[in-house]
Amino acid sequence: MNKKLIIGNWKMNPPSIEEAVDISNKIRIMATDLKQTDVVIAPPYVFITSTKPKDEQKNLFMGAQSASADAEGAHTGEVSARMLGDIGVKYVIIGHSEQRERGETNEIVSKKIGAVLDAGLVPVVCVGEKSRDQESGSHYDFLRDQIKQTFANVTKKASKDVVIAYEPIWAIGATEPMAPDQILETTIFIRKVFSDLFDPKVAKKVPVLYGGSVNFKNAESIMSVGKVDGLLVGRESVNVTGFLELLRVVDSLQY
Numbered sequence: 001m002n003k004k005l006i007i008g009n010w011k012m013n014p015p016s017i018e019e020a021v022d023i024s025n026k027i028r029i030m031a032t033d034l035k036q037t038d039v040v041i042a043p044p045y046v047f048i049t050s051t052k053p054k055d056e057q058k059n060l061f062m063g064a065q066s067a068s069a070d071a072e073g074a075h076t077g078e079v080s081a082r083m084l085g086d087i088g089v090k091y092v093i094i095g096h097s098e099q100r101e102r103g104e105t106n107e108i109v110s111k112k113i114g115a116v117l118d119a120g121l122v123p124v125v126c127v128g129e130k131s132r133d134q135e136s137g138s139h140y141d142f143l144r145d146q147i148k149q150t151f152a153n154v155t156k157k158a159s160k161d162v163v164i165a166y167e168p169i170w171a172i173g174a175t176e177p178m179a180p181d182q183i184l185e186t187t188i189f190i191r192k193v194f195s196d197l198f199d200p201k202v203a204k205k206v207p208v209l210y211g212g213s214v215n216f217k218n219a220e221s222i223m224s225v226g227k228v229d230g231l232l233v234g235r236e237s238v239n240v241t242g243f244l245e246l247l248r249v250v251d252s253l254q255y
């Protein structure tokens, strides 16, 4: 059994560096007690250096919320994956729906995944449908196409170095997450598409996370009924009391 992976996507929060350092300190202390869980915090770029623990931690890693598709050059406002690696980032969230909404196409996402892999970092690739149509099941067609296009540039060899985050867009920033039994059904489908694209063995092992309105109260059923390898957490990841409780709950799950 792999370790569980909990990624905190801080988005454009908290408002000040003092608060960012305070949150990361509390998570660092908690992370030392975790037995079967790895935690990643993905603060805004400008907070990464100040929130990174001074000493190497066994369960806590740094993440970033995006990276450029290019390695270097005239790309105003962009940050390369290598630069992120140089400041201690290990995981990079790619293709988040809030980036896709601003014009990031599957093609760009696919290039970004390549850039992150080239820099030796781990892309956390977000996929998810905008809405579901239970009757026609058209969300499955959408997901299949999105996954195929998003991973178009990834080789079979590199496919074992990615993390998939299934985030149904309608469940992000919502009041309720997706029902855990639907999460199970959909993540089985995602593994099947991944298996058709790459290799059944890799598809079995690739970590698949769920994201969208996760909090400390619903994390347990999402993990145990949804059978995901971890969670991509937005709002609750900067609500430090809730996030620490979420880590405790997830770490104590036995299955």
Ligand code: PGA
Pocket (backbone or CB within 6 Å): 009, 167, 171, 172, 173, 174, 211, 212, 213, 214, 232, 233, 234, 235, 236
């Ligand atoms: P949320 O965000 O947990 O606040 O719904 C999740 C995400 O966007 O990654």
